[in-house]
Amino acid sequence: MMPDQDLSAFSLFDLFRLEAEGQSRVLTEGLLALERGAAPGALEPLMRAAHSLKGAAAIVALEPAVRLAHEMEDALLALNRAGAVPVQRIDALLAGVDLLQRLAQVGEAGLQDWLAANQHAFDAAIGAIGAPVAVAPPVAAQPVAEEAGAMPATPVQQASDELLALASQARLQALQFAPFITSLERYKRSQAGVMQLLEQLRDAATASRDPHLADLAALVMARAEPLKGVLLSHIAEADEYQRHAVTVTSRLADQVLALRMCPIGDGLHSFPRMARDLARSLGKKVRVDLAGADTMVDRAILPRIEGALTQMLRNALDHGIEMPDERRAAGKPEEGAIRIGARHLGGMLLVEVADDGRGVDPQRIRDAAVRHQRATAAIAARLPDAELMEFLFLPGFSLKESANELSGRGVGLDVVHDLAVSLNGSLRAESRPGQGFALSLTLPLTQSVVRALVVDIGGEPYALPIARVERVLKLPQGALVTRGGQQYIDLAGEWIGVVGAAQVLGLGCPDAGPELSLVVIGGGHDRCALAVDAIRGEQTLTVQPLEPMFGALRDVACGAILDSGAPVLVLDVPSLLVSTNRLLHEGALQHLGQPDDAAGRRRVLVVDDSLTVREMERKVLAAHGYKVDVAVDGMDGWNMLRSADYDLLVTDVDMPRMDGIELVTLLRADARLQRMPVMIVSYKDRMEDRARGLHAGADYYLAKGSFHERALLDAVADLIGGPLID
Template sequence: MSQDNGGMGGDLSQFSMLDLFRMEADSQTQILTDGLLAMERLKNDASAVESMMRAAHSIKGAASIVGLEVVVQVAHSMEDAFIAAQHGKLALTPNRVDVLLAGVDLILQLSRLQDSGVDAWLAANETLIKQTLDSIATIAFLPEPVNLQAEMGWMQQAPAPAPAPAFPVGELPIAPTPAPVPAEEVPIDRRASAAGAKAQNFDKLLSLASESRINAHQMHPFIQNLQRFKRNQASLAAVIEQLHEAISNSTDPKLKELSLLALQKTQPLKQFVLEHIADTEAYERRLLAVSQGMVDEVLTMRMRPFRDGVQPFPRMVRDLARSLGKDVQLQIIGEDTLVDRDILARIESPLNHMLRNAIDHGMDSAVERIAAGKPGAGTIVLEAKHRAGMLSIEISDDGKGVDLEKIRTRVIDRKMASAPMAAAMSGAELLEFLFLPAFSLKENTTEISGRGVGLDIVHETIRSQNGTVRIESELGVGFRTFITLPLTQSIVRALVVDVKGEAYAVPIVQVERVIKVPQTAIHTLENKQFFDFGGEHLGLVSAAQVLELGETDASSAELSVVVIGSGARRYALVVDAINGEQSLAVQAIDPIFGKMRDISAAALLDNGDPVLILDVPDLLLSIDKLLHDGGLHQLTRADHTERRKTKRVLVVDDSLTVREMERKLLQSRGFLVDIAIDGIDGWNVVRSGEYDLVITDVDMPRMDGIELVALIKKDIHLHKLPVMIVSYKDRPEDRARGLSAGADYYLTKGSFHDETLLDAVSDLIGDAHR
């Protein structure tokens, strides 16, 4: 057998004969599927017929060895059909391809059964097997499809009739697609453990290769020191030469001799340093080339051709279109484009969703297409290529496109925007609504698409892979989707920034722009700061605040800004410094830390320093939360002094209603208020800012208020910070427990009203202004 055995070095002794047959069936049935789809379109593709004959013959022989007589019969009947097609006696029309594809499905179904489950499955599916074999045997008697292109001539001057299925699939005398194999009958893949070990080996190799590259980069400062030494040596040699010239006029022969000797000894030293610097630089170049080559080779081990992830799509598109009475073909361009195997696995579902949407939403029936002057068969093109160091995937169809006015109407109907605002939206802005959850233009939901799912799943999945999605549409012409992804998740090209003395990396694919913003260009509206960015008011957000590292020092005349996000969720992230781009070998964070908010992974910089890689989608959620809660700090220089004149209160409560009520009460008295949604969140926030008071609930997830109070009172920097507990628990023992933990005030939610809370705050910290 010539198929890939999963990188096991050709050692097949660990597999049973049925395992080997299963591996061969997977390979040969794919050849049959590809060939049948090609024949359906190209009609007289001799090479496709030849390859299908060989595949059917191979399956027949392999099935005979393992005793699967039903597969032998199916493969033999299919082989007879291919021979008839090769001699021009049988046209492989869509109806006949349906029958042969049902035979392929039956072979694949049988090949995936365990030894012990074959007899039981055969007995339970005797009718299905007989129907499939009879359908293949009588394949020549199936009706030919109607030639719609020829029949449509009389319709040029008449309105198109109501669309009808071009091919009445439900009436075909073919076997239905076999049901999925029950879970208990699916064999355990014995290659799983080998694959896991292989992944671990890859991670170790990548780690070693990246360390080698870092060590190679660390040669550079060493060479810079050598260059500095060379310059100092040259200065010393010049001084010695000047000294020799001065002494040459002396009458002391001993002094002349010594100065000449010193001058002579400088020459070999200069030559020695020059030669060794050249050798060291050459060594650095070789080391960098070898270490980079190691990284590239290790990454190549994870790369798979794009075809490996999209092989089922042509069959899926063809079958789904026929079930809807449509004629659609899928063209795949760039099948040899290499993609990281993990990315390939994760984008399979989004691509599947986009293709199904294109068939169900975008493609009209053959009757409607021909009436509109288009070919009866619709075309979807799926193209993958490398562009600018990224993986670019484009999905385009020649369907009816999206009616922008329909989106505009739906937006107004759902009160997502006012009529004047919707009227002013551009086409690109309207198309962004398709990415929102539960936004669909389908009037009637189906099992195929339009179930309120929309494109939000596609959008979120691609974003989770550090990618971007953009869509375009032209009514009556078609729909296009542009997806950009990293070539691999193991190496990420990132922008390295400095925030409060710490290095952070932002995946470059998620960086829209890096700019310097003058203080004079910053405007304030409703306590939010922004600047003009290409005619758009772009909000400024402190990276230090979002990452809970304190406040940004905005004393310089210009702010360093990284623009992230897209559409309405685009923000200008203010950082302390931009340190340039680097390619980073991604290292997973130890699971003991759990999911760290706003952080996706870690890496080592070229100089060996650790860096955290920001999770931009998570970061955008954190920014949204700050905006919603009104907790964003201002950044202008005048703001810092002003803020310190106003006292700050942190409200910690898992109830949105209570949080908002307390926040509004405190803000009405002039206090600056930040909020936290539970004890852990409150502990992180209180350590990152300067607060005059903490108000906390008791019963909260992850960490309760008593634990939070205890942590605050034990902290060397926070132990003097006043803490008020506001809780529904009003028993004496509850109050005693809170006060014994260190709380300065205990108030019950059931008894206080507005003035009670404000009076308690006033007792603890006085008025809002210092």
């Protein structure tokens, strides 16, 4: 898994540019959602985005951007308190976002000249954002499908979830009889040995010609003999009870699952009419054929499948089906055909949308990839057709050079791909130029049951959704090749990065044996081979949500129960890939079979939701010999603190999910972590802000506004000493 870019090679302005692009996207999407009627409560992430932009701009001394982001943050805070969002204010905020995006696109060499030339634009944007407007009464929030994510569970769905959990627990209790029966079998073997000794004792007593001893031995045998039958009866009854209990609880779980299922046709009935109307608006003729409408699917995810199929249908209509005259010229009927089919395949749900249109010319994808700067011309020319199809799933990627009402904006198949990934499924495209195009969406039948590959990592079982597993391999350790400091294997002529699953999960990095057990996860260029202890095999698992007390566990999707009755964690493959990339960018991936060369260095955890700030802090500390890990917010930082040992915590205050004050408070309440030194690095520099941080338990408070590299290093040295342990 070779990264395209290494953040350690970026300048601070490069990092600001990356952060400005990401936070501007958050602000733009959030403001548009508010304009469409989303609840005013959605302002919270927008305030955090503006705050992060302000801190990032301060780090690189962009004073006009700091003032603009500060004004945006204040305006968003005022809107949040007012509970209403005037349209004029949204217009002004969007104009401010546009200005920050333009700033991020300026080259570093011409930055000061650009700022001087656009000083008036910044002043005008700040004035427009702060100008008073008439506040209209709050508008009732309308559900926005794109922001809503999964639909809220209905009472029936909630009840079925609880029933499924109870059925799974009952099945687990039934499985617990197995070890009890095994212990009874051991007692039976011991009893047989005792009976054999009693028989020998009886024979010896008879041979001794002592009537009293012989009578006593006979009495003992008479009393002991019925016990054999009693124990055998109890074993038979327990075995029968277990079989019956497992059967009943399994049937109960199956019936609860059946209650959650419905025919996929329930969500497809409107598609033929939708296709007809859209085709007419485009001047085309089309018919839609439905196949497999009675295929059962989890009703909880059917609305999300409908949304994905809508995008797939629109793609077929606009990109695939030709105009009537073009079809006639190609010897095709004027009316195009789109087939939507669903079926069960290998324990998964397979939904296909295929058309008989023009298909996709691979050269058009190559040209678009170069045009969108997704690949160089040389690389695009070498890519096989199967990999070229994956470009169609990238955000912002479109084969059209201009947009119409239906497509060309680069939004569509990326949404379908994201849905597939979020549901532990996959999306595949196949094209026959001049004949047609097909999209295949593969998903688990239900989100309550997952077909998984069970592996051992760090001596414990873990499960990986089988839909996210590409291959399973066993190779000698000699097959590992080190290139550019990273270990790889050659898989059919392609280099795949190898990482230790135990290290990614924070379980250490045990030495690799002579044979490697590898699981290739991910897809396309974003994949890697996880080295695990052992591969147990496939199982169908009934998933269980984790208890809220555990919070969000990094790289873990949910829990489940193995066939043996033992608990297992189901890993989140996209999160695993993110964690692996993070270790790779930090240069912290440990080679299999090699000791950790950073074992003697002091370890620091940097927690900040600003990419610019945390990368700058990481670079400074790492350059002076400290071992540095980073977390993107308080929740991520709390999970990392609980899974590894650190000498110092450096944290921001304002962050999503869990802020720095909450993080420090949790740390001080934890028996293992409460003595760890803590430094707060925050843009807030008021006395009350400092007092709040120190009251929560911080040992040092450093303001980002007056931030200097020397100040950070001196503070860290004061708290934990130099980077090397004597």
